[in-house]
Amino acid sequence: MNKLVVNCQQIGKVYQDGALSTDVLNGVDLQLEQGEMLAIVGSSGSGKSTLLHILGTLDQASSGKMMILEQDIAALSRKEQAMFRNQNLGFIYQFHHLLMEFTALENTAMPLLIAGMAAKQAHQKAAAMLEKVGLSHRLNHKPSELSGGERQRVAIARALVNEPALVLADEPTGNLDKQNALKIYQLISELNQTLKTSFIVVTHDLELAAKLNKSAYLDEGKLKFHQQVRSA
Numbered sequence: 001m002n003k004l005v006v007n008c009q010q011i012g013k014v015y016q017d018g019a020l021s022t023d024v025l026n027g028v029d030l031q032l033e034q035g036e037m038l039a040i041v042g043s044s045g046s047g048k049s050t051l052l053h054i055l056g057t058l059d060q061a062s063s064g065k066m067m068i069l070e071q072d073i074a075a076l077s078r079k080e081q082a083m084f085r086n087q088n089l090g091f092i093y094q095f096h097h098l099l100m101e102f103t104a105l106e107n108t109a110m111p112l113l114i115a116g117m118a119a120k121q122a123h124q125k126a127a128a129m130l131e132k133v134g135l136s137h138r139l140n141h142k143p144s145e146l147s148g149g150e151r152q153r154v155a156i157a158r159a160l161v162n163e164p165a166l167v168l169a170d171e172p173t174g175n176l177d178k179q180n181a182l183k184i185y186q187l188i189s190e191l192n193q194t195l196k197t198s199f200i201v202v203t204h205d206l207e208l209a210a211k212l213n214k215s216a217y218l219d220e221g222k223l224k225f226h227q228q229v230r231s232a
C-alpha cells in the first residue's frame with residue numbers, strides 16, 4: 001500500500017452560533033493513498049466545502065482524528081499549520097482567486113515567494129509550471145487579459161507550483177463550459193500521473209466524478225463510497 005496522504009477517523013463538525021447549533025459532519029472516515037484522486041459529490045448544504053476546509057487545515061473539526069501526510073494536524077499550532085499548508089497543500093477554487101494586478105507568472109510564483117524562494121528561481125519554476133498547463137505564451141498577461149479557462153489553468157499552476165502532495169479543489173470546473181471543463185480534467189489527470197499528486201475534488205459534475213479513481217457522496221454527515229471506477 002502506498003503512503004496515506006489522508007487518514008481521517010470519525011470527523012465531526014458542529015457549527016455553534018450562540019444557542020444555534022448546526023450539525024454538519026457526523027463521523028467522516030477517509031483514507032486516501034498517494035496518487036489517488038477522489039471526487040466528493042453531495043447535495044447543496046451536505047457539508048462538502050466544510051469537509052474540504054477541514055482537510056485543508058483552514059477550519060477545525062469538532063471531533064475525530066485527522067492525519068494529513070502522517071501529521072496529526074491538531075498537534076500543530078496555527079503558525080505551524082500555515083507553514084504545513086504552504087509546503088504540502090494546494091487549493092483550487094471555482095472562482096480562480098488570482099490577484100488581478102499581477103501577471104500569470106507573478107500569480108504562479110506567489111506560493112514559492114511566500115515559502116522564501118529567491119525571486120529569480122521562483123519565476124523560473126513558475127514559468128515551467130505554466131508551460132505544463134499550456135500557457136507559456138501568456139506569462140505576462142494579467143487575469144483580465146486571459147480567458148476563463150486560461151485563468152483556471154493559471155490557478156492550477158499556482159496550486160501545483162510548490163509540488164504539494166495533496167491538492168484540494170472546490171468545484172474546479174463549475175465556472176467553465178463543457179469543453180474547458182474537459183481540458184481542466186485532462187490537465188489534472190496528467191499532473192496526477194506525472195507528479196503523483198493526490199487530488200480531492202468537490203464537484204456537482206457527475207461526469208467528472210466518474211472519471212476519478214474514487215468517488216464518494218456526503219450524506220447525513222458521512223462519506224459513502226461508490227464502487228471504485230478505475231485503479232490508480
Ligand SMILES: Nc1ncnc2c1ncn2[C@@H]1O[C@H](COP(=O)(O)OP(=O)(O)OP(=O)(O)O)[C@@H](O)[C@H]1O
Pocket residue numbers: 015016017022024042043044045046047048049050051
Ligand atoms: N459558519 C457557519 N455557521 C453555521 N452554519 C454553517 C456555517 N458554514 C456552513 N454552515 C452550514 O453548514 C452546512 C454545510 O455547508 P457547506 O458549505 O459545507 O455545504 P456544501 O455541501 O459545500 O454546499 P454547496 O454544494 O451548496 O456549496 C449548510 O447547511 C450551511 O448552512
